[in-house]
Amino acid sequence: MNFLYSLYLKINSNIIVRQVRKLSFELRILLNAEPKLWFLYRIYIWWGKLKIKAIGKIDPHEREITESTELVIDGYPGSANSYAVRLFKYINKKPVKLAHHLHSPAQIIQAISKKIPVIVTIREPRSAALSVISRVPHVSISQALRRYIRFYNKLLPYTEYFVITDFKRTISEFNLVINEVNKRFEASFFVYNPDEIDFSKIRSPKKHLSKKSLERNKIKEKKEPEFELAKCQVLLKKANDTYNNFLILGEKNKISE
Numbered sequence: 001m002n003f004l005y006s007l008y009l010k011i012n013s014n015i016i017v018r019q020v021r022k023l024s025f026e027l028r029i030l031l032n033a034e035p036k037l038w039f040l041y042r043i044y045i046w047w048g049k050l051k052i053k054a055i056g057k058i059d060p061h062e063r064e065i066t067e068s069t070e071l072v073i074d075g076y077p078g079s080a081n082s083y084a085v086r087l088f089k090y091i092n093k094k095p096v097k098l099a100h101h102l103h104s105p106a107q108i109i110q111a112i113s114k115k116i117p118v119i120v121t122i123r124e125p126r127s128a129a130l131s132v133i134s135r136v137p138h139v140s141i142s143q144a145l146r147r148y149i150r151f152y153n154k155l156l157p158y159t160e161y162f163v164i165t166d167f168k169r170t171i172s173e174f175n176l177v178i179n180e181v182n183k184r185f186e187a188s189f190f191v192y193n194p195d196e197i198d199f200s201k202i203r204s205p206k207k208h209l210s211k212k213s214l215e216r217n218k219i220k221e222k223k224e225p226e227f228e229l230a231k232c233q234v235l236l237k238k239a240n241d242t243y244n245n246f247l248i249l250g251e252k253n254k255i256s257e
Contacts, residue, residue: 062098062099062100062101063099063100063101063102064099064102064107065099065102065107065110065111065114065116066097066099067114068097069097069098069099069111069114069116070096070097070098070116070117071088071096071097071098071099071116071117071118071119071181071187071189072098072099072100072102072107072108072111072116072117072118072119073085073088073098073099073100073118073119073121074099074100074101074102074103074104074107074108074118074119074120074121075103075120075121075122075123076103076121076122076123076128076132076147076148076151076152077103077128077131077132077135078123078127078128078129078130078131078132078135079121079122079123079128079167079170080121080123080167080170080171081100081101081121082101083170083171083202083203084100084119084121084165084170084174084177085098085100085101086202087174087202088174088178088189090197090201090202091190091192091197092189092190093190094190096189099111099116103151105150105151105154105155108120108155108158108162109154109155109158112158112161112162117162117163117181117184117185117187118161118162118163119162119163119165119177119181120155120162120163120164120165121165121166121167121170122152122164122165122166122167122243122246122247123166123167124166124167124240124243125145125148125236125239125240125242125243126227126236127167128144128148129141129144129145129148129239130220130223130224132144132147133219133220133223134216134217134219134220135216137219140223140226141223141224141226141227141229141232142226142229142231142232142235145232145235145236145238145239146235148239148242149235149238149239149242152242152243152246153242155246156242156245156246156249159246159249159250159253160249160253163177163180163181163184163250164246164247164249164250164253165177165250166247166250175191175192175193175194178190178191178192179191180254180255183255184255
């Protein structure tokens with residue numbers, strides 16, 4: 001896997017490849033947020049399923065909402081989506097039809113229209129953007145921030161129809177998130193007792209601190225100064241405003257005990 005990741009970085013160091021992928025990223029920002037353009041975004045879903053099937057880490061069928069989907073867990077990349085899914089699967093011994101890692105406002109809106117329970121994860125934008133660019137080095141900080149703003153602004157009118165969880169709550173109080181889902185959607189997903197869970201089985205294994213992880217940290221260090229650019233300062237302020245508005249609405253829409 002380290003060899004493949006190194007090869008991936010080498011390919012992406014080619015300036016032509018980087019420019020093509022940057023354009024593709026911009027197109028994806030547009031398509032995945034607009035329900036009316038959903039039929040075009042299906043190309044990205046198809047390609048994503050092929051990549052996931054090759055890697056074997058995620059069931060490709062869980063990357064799209066279907067008639068049998070029972071719960072959606074999704075958010076901007078780098079917002080503890082993987083942790084939330086691993087924890088939910090670990091504590092629910094009875095299989096639940098999930099859709100996750102869609103990273104698509106349009107699919108979340110689709111789930112809402114089908115009255116499927118939805119959990120939307122969110123993380124403060126600076127950390128979320130750094131997480132994205134460490135995985136896709138051809139993306140700039142400004143692109144990552146624009147996608148963040150578009151992603152959550154598209155969902156702002158729908159906040160009463162899903163449960164919002166920020167990074168800290170996802171990591172430390174996901175049992176409360178599940179409980180809120182059950183109350184809001186009259187569901188019956190298992191709510192765990194934190195004292196009875198071995199969280200070491202949920203967190204990423206130590207092998208994660210590998211060459212791949214070190215490469216990502218190097219990319220973050222290299223690109224972090226981009227936040228000081230004037231255009232990124234403006235975008236970061238907008239992203240922070242979006243983040244704060246999202247959390248305020250999340251608190252406002254919580255189901256009272």
